[in-house]
Amino acid sequence: MRRIRTAPHAPLAAAAVLLALAAAPAPAQAASEQGQGQGQGHEPKAPREFVALHDVAPTIRQDIRYFTAHNFVGEPIDGYRQPMCIVTKDTAKALARAQRSLLARGYTLKVYDCYRPQRAVDHFVRWAKDLDDQKMKTEFYPRVDKNRLFEDGYIAEKSGHSRGSTVDITVAELPARPTRPYHPGEPLVPCYAPREERFPDNSVDTGTGFDCFDTLSHTDDPRITGKQRANRQLLKTTLEREGFSNLPEEWWHFTHKPETFPDTYFDFPVSRHSLTSHR
Template sequence: MKTILTALLAATVISAAHAQSLPGGFVYLRDIDPGIIQDIRYATSNNFVGRPLAGYGAGECVVKREVGLRLKAVQQELAAQGLSLKMFDCYRPARASLDMVKWSQNGYETAAERRYNPKIPKSELFRLGYIASRSQHSTGAALDLTLVDLKADNSARYDPSKAYADCTAPVEARLPEGSVDMGTGYDCTDTKGHTAAPSINPDQRAWRKRLVAAMAKQGFVNYAKEWWHFSLPGAGAAAYDFPIPPRTK
C-alpha cells in the first residue's frame, strides 16, 4: 500500500509540473541554451515601474522555439569572442503591457522613475509611443538584450537604496547592469537610447554595432529607437497573455 501511495504522489507531482507547461511553440530559453545570461527585469523591482509587472510569475526568458535556437547560434559566435548575451525581457504577457499603461497614468512620478525618463514626463509616454497597450514581446518573437564582456568585472549589483544618476549619465554613475557600456542604461527613454544616436562615444557606438551585427546574422532586426530591442520577423504574429510560470525542470 505504501508503494502505491508513493507512486500516486509521484504521478500527482508530475501532473502538476505538466500543468505549468508553456503553450505550443514556446520554450524556456534556459532549456535551449543555459549559458545565456538572464536578468529578466520586469520580474523584479529593478525596472522603470519599480515593481514586478503583472504576469511575471518567474524571472525566466520565454520565447518561440525558433527564436531560442537562433539566440543559441548568436551565443555560440559571441562565446568564441569572450562575450555573452544578457536577456532583459523576452515574451511579455499582454497584461504586463496594460500594467505599464496604467502605471504611466497614475498621476505621480518618483525620483527613481525619472531615472528612466529624464526629459519626458511619464504621463506623456503612452501618447508619444514609448509605451503601448500591445507589444511585439507578447508574440514571443521580440527581445530586449545586451552584451556582457565575460573577461570584465561584472560583480556590481543594483542597490535599491542608492540614488543613481539617470540612464543617460556616464556608466559609473547610473545603476549597474553587469554589461558593456552601451551609452545608456536599459529602457532609457531618451534620444541617446536610439541605436544610431550621435551623442554617444566611439566605444559605445562600436558595442552597439557589434550587437546589431551579431543579431542580424541570425535574422534579428533592431528597433532604431531602442538599442536593446530586437525582433525576428515572421516568428510570431498573435499576441498571448499567459503568465510566465516558474521553470520546473
C-alpha cells in the same frame, strides 16, 4: 521603452561548458519554481512552440528586470512569476547561434526581457496613467514628462514582446561578474549618465542603461560615438546575421523574423508551469 511597431572548436566547446555551469538557474530561481502550480489551474498555457531559453542556450546570461523592482515602474511587474526568459523555439535557436559566435570572440549575450504577458503590458499602462507615481523618473525618464509617455510612444497598450519573438538584449564581455542587486529606495542616477556613475551593469557600455526613455537610446543616435557605438554595432550585426531586426528607437530591442506568431498576443505567466513540456 514600450514602443511597438507593426511590424567544433575544442576551446570554444570547453568555454561553453564552463559558461553553462555558471549560467545555471540561481537557487532563488529554483526555489521560486516550487509551489508554482498551486492556485494556477486555470491559467493560460503557452503553445508548444514556446521554450525556456535556458534549455536551448544555457550560457546566455539572464537579468530579468521586470521580475524585480529595478525597472521604470519601481516594482515587480504582473505576470513575472519567475526570473526566466521564455521565447519561441525559432527565436531561442537563433539566439543560440548568435551566442556561439560571440563566445568565440570573448563575449556573451545577456537578456533583460523576452516574452511578456499582456497582463504585464496592462500593468505598464495603469502605471503610465498614474501621473503622481514618478519614483523611478530620475533613472529611467529624467528628461521626459510622464504625461507624454503614450504620445511619445514609450508606453503602448500592445507589445510585440507578447508574441514571443522579441527580446531586450545586450552583450557582456567575459568573464562577466554578476550585477549587484538593486535596493529599492537607493539613490537613482540618470540612465544616460557616464557608465561609472549610473547603476552598475556587467554588460558592455552602450551609452545608456536598459529601458532608458531618451533619444540617446536610438540605436544610431549620432551623439553615441567611439566604443559605445562599436558595442551597439556588435550587438546589432551579430543578431541581424541570425534573422533579428532592431527597433531603431531602442538599441536593446530585437525581433526574430519571420515571427512564429505575428498576430497573437499571449497572456500566460512567465513561469516553467506555463510551458507545455515544463520540467
